Amino acid sequence: MKSIALANQKGGVGKTTAAINLASLWAGRSKVLLIDMDPQGNSTSGVGFFNKDVEWTTADVLEGNCSVEQAVQKAGFGKLSLLPAHVGLAGLEADSLPIDTLKDRLQQVGKDFDFVVIDCPPSLGRLTLNVFAAVERVLVPVKAGHFSITGLEQLFLTIVRLRLRNINPELKVLGLFYNEAQPNTRLHQMVDRVLREAYAPLILESFIPRNVHLGEAQVVGEPINFFDPRARGYKAYLELAEEVLKKW
């Protein structure tokens, strides 16, 4: 079972959009479990689930109230399943959840899925640490802007520390990709120059342009490959999904 997390402690950079769309694209061929680890539940609603539709959530799994299998829902988009989140998950962030909890729970479904894609909350707290302890790869969406650079160092330090503490020695940053990219602007080129000085081998060739259909798809609760396969955002995610597999 391959596992990858979408992480960046900044909000609004495209973690959720990427988690939904990469998971859905891979679910065309493989059995994919999308795990919503953000109390805001945006990837849950982004694949069409709302609070009233679900009995058990990620928080219940982490707290041991139910098994992963009980909480998992078939999303109805190819072979995509969802472990939904609920606002109650926020309590676990504060409760200093043991760092191995998610990793431990995922062993229950190791044979049921080819892929696990995890959407992280916008923080480097206990929930994100649980994700980093559990996955093989981290994929980082970056939105060109002043603060896109400053947070990355802290994100990478967190990952290095987990490796050094032997919590997840195999954890790797698969790469960074630009979201809502406008490659022809000076801002993009300035940010790209600075990031390449520090992270050149990690910057993926694929990038996601600003595309309003990606936002619309999220509002109606459908991945872009179902909502509008003619959208520019769809083609961009298709390329990203392939590049990630190639670079794995």
Ligand SMILES: Nc1ncnc2c1ncn2[C@@H]1O[C@H](COP(=O)(O)OP(=O)(O)O)[C@@H](O)[C@H]1O
């Ligand atoms: N490439 C894009 N083009 C246009 N809108 C986007 C794009 N990527 C994300 N969005 C929108 O931007 C907002 C923030 O994206 P989201 O994926 O929720 O970020 P995060 O999970 O990092 O907070 C959402 O409303 C989403 O629909």
Ligand SMILES: [Mg+2]
């Ligand atoms: Mg999000």
